[in-house]
Amino acid sequence: MDLQLQERTALVTGASMGIGAGIARVLAREGVRVAITARRGELLEQLAKEIEDAGAVRPVIILGDITDATDVARIAAEATSALGQVDILVNAAGGSRPIKTDAPDSDWDEAFALNFTSARRLTQALLPAMRERRWGRVVNISGSMEPRSLNSATAAKAAMHTWAKGLACDVAPDGVTVNCIPPGRINSEQILNRLHPTEENRQAFIAKMIPIGYFGEPEDIANLVAFLASPLARYITGAVMPVDGGMRFSSN
Incomplete structure (x- = not known):
């Protein structure tokens, strides 16, 4: 299927590893000119190479910290300058933040800065030009809404879902769509090194929670991102679409 993405442009956050890197690979393969941003420059260079x-166009590398408001403005400006315009924004940066019930405000503030506020700020920076051109795509990588323990990132991703649904209604008449993808267990740095560090732990979780029988790959998320970013998905907005192998506690 031709996704009609040739010569479109995209900015992908959290692109140094895992899901963000997978999204950059798939979009570039589809002919999208991509700008990638994260804090780890060496990993971005490896991905670009x-x-x-x-055989795809080398991505534009933009180093930055999306939890910093000044950096967000700079990243948006540099991506726009380098690409000419940003048609597609993929807010892929984020991270799990398990916390205790008496966690201080600073822990909550950090989790929201990374998992929600950064996406909101970057979207707000790029949205006016999308609306003026009457075409744009915002795809947010979010998270499960059925936590089994306290996690400040989960609360931040819940904010992302409701923000995205409301925003989608406001910008739909201007040809801009806004959607969220909550990933299940994906073979990425965070999942393999922190959440499920041993093969025994992974297999036990799969047997209990994942009907399809295995962890997904970053490209399993990226393929849906590419479709949602395409003109073919023009009638899909305000949606929350899990990619999780049927993981039973995923929910919208």
Whole structure:
């Protein structure tokens, strides 16, 4: 299927590893000119070389910290300058933040800065130009809404869902869609090194929670991102679409 993405442009956050890197690879493969941003420059360079070696256009690298409001404005400006315009924004940065019931405000503030506020700020920075052109795509990588323990990132992703649904209604008449993808267990740095660090733990979780029988790959998320970013998905907005192998406690 031709996704009609040739010559479109995209900014992908959290692109140094895992889901963000997978999204950058798939979009570039579909002919999108991509800007990638994260804090780890060496990993971004490796990804850019990999994409170029695969025959796609080398991504624009923008180093930055999306939890910093000044950096967000700079990243948006640099991406726009380098690409000419940003048609597609993929807010892929984020991270789990298990916390105690008496966690201080600073822990909550950090989790929201990374998992919600950064996406809101970057979207707000790029949205006026999308609306003026009457075409744009915002895809947010969010999270499960059925936590089994206290996690400040889960609360931040819940905020992302409701924000995105409301925003989608406001900008739909201007040709801009806004959607969220909550990933299940994906083979990424965070999942493999922190959440499920042993093969025994992974297999036990799969047996109990994942009907499809295995963890997903970043490209399983990226393929849906590419579709939602395409003109073919023009009638899908305000949606929350899990990609989780049927993980039974996923919920909208």
